[in-house]
Amino acid sequence: MESLKEKTAKGILWGGMNNFIQQALGLCFGIMMGRLLSPDDYGMIAMITIFPQIAITLQNSGFTVALTNIKQPGHREYNSVFWFNVIVGTAMYALLFFCAPLIADYYHTDKLVPLCRYAFLNILFASFATAQSAYLFKNLMVKQQAKAGMTAVLCSNIVGVSMAFSGMGYWSLATQGLVFVGVNTVLLWRCSPWRPSLRIDFGPVWRMFRFSVKVLATGILNNVNSNVLNILLGRYFSPYATGCYNQAYQWDNKCYYLVQGTVQQVTQPVLADLSGQSSRRLGAMRKMVRLISFVSFPLLFGLGLVAREFIVLAITDKWLFSAGLMQILCISGAVMPLHTFLSNVVLSCGRSGVNLWCTCGLGLASIVLMVCIWPLGIRSMVVGYTALNLLWVLVWHFFVRRLTGYGFVMFMRDTLPFAIAAMAVMAATYFATAWIGNMAVLLVARIAVAAVLYYAVMRVARVHILNECQQFIVNKLFKRKH
Known part of the structure; x- marks a missing residue:
């Protein structure tokens, strides 16, 4: 049996490989799509992205997190979650199918009606994968999840680029999303040994519901927080403006998700296993925060440094306005992996209520701030969004400190040196x-x-996390050769 440390290391290795390959593929194909499509095409998809995201969050209902916090969930629990998700997913698609005209009216764009009804099919596809995904997540089967994700990204991007090259416009982006969810669902079934049965019992779902409903509400609010600018830009400005912002946001998101996605796949299962072992838990938390900071700050600040050159060379100067927005977003992008990590710490403590109210506060603050400053223009909205997300790291830490004893001084020692070093390096460069x-x-x-x-x-500062990363890579390479 592998130790928890070995499982964590392998999880981070495969999670890192998965995210690197997915983001590398996203980079290559994103450049092709950016050259082939217009800002208006991206704007059309950006305006409706929040609806399938919320629907998929609703059907998931936080049960992945709830199952992870159960010591040994069995077939009955997984089967209950599976059938619940299928029923809710079907109902959500039907509801949004008939609400498509209302969505189009909100954005004053009739073309959104057929696009919504087509793009929202991913809600149905995703409903069949929640239980399988939860099984792999609970058992730290990151390798299997990684292979499924990488294959789905490759297939969906090939289809998307082929359609864009054929002149299909925003339909290529919608199909790309459908193919990703569909292929990923099929492969998760292939990787997971668990299978549903027709003996349906919703008892486990109702017992988990008190915890999971808070995770559900938190997930919906996270979707609102991520898409609040798309929602308002689509209504008050134009598809072009929405597309330019969304392009900047997507590149920023691809970059910080390299870090966030890697650590997220192991954070909650590992910390849940260490519940009751306060010293080991605190040590694991601090090491993960240092690892996140060590990678995230230089990666995102570096993207901001080369934003203009990258945008113009990669997807031409028709997207130049996106470069300025991306430079601002990279500042908040550097701390987004810390947001996710700290929220996962709260969840691993079983405090879904705290997680909910903290996320709710961020969502309300984002909406109020954006509604107040939208007359000042897009750039002002992006600056406000960035400033709020920087501030909210301290709010998350406040709750983590109360739950785990991870003090403010410790947190600053684990993050601030990397942020200062990265800023100094980018300024010198x-x-x-x-x-x-x-x-x-x-x-x-x-x-x-x-x-x-x-x-x-x-190297000069003798940063311990650098030595650990180098040693881990060397050990892996040495083992492969022998």
């Missing part, structure tokens, strides 16, 4: 390369100089 006139050379030079400088700073 900017001034050192400002004389370069060729945009392609400038992009390559800034990436190379920033990477070398950051590594040098970490």
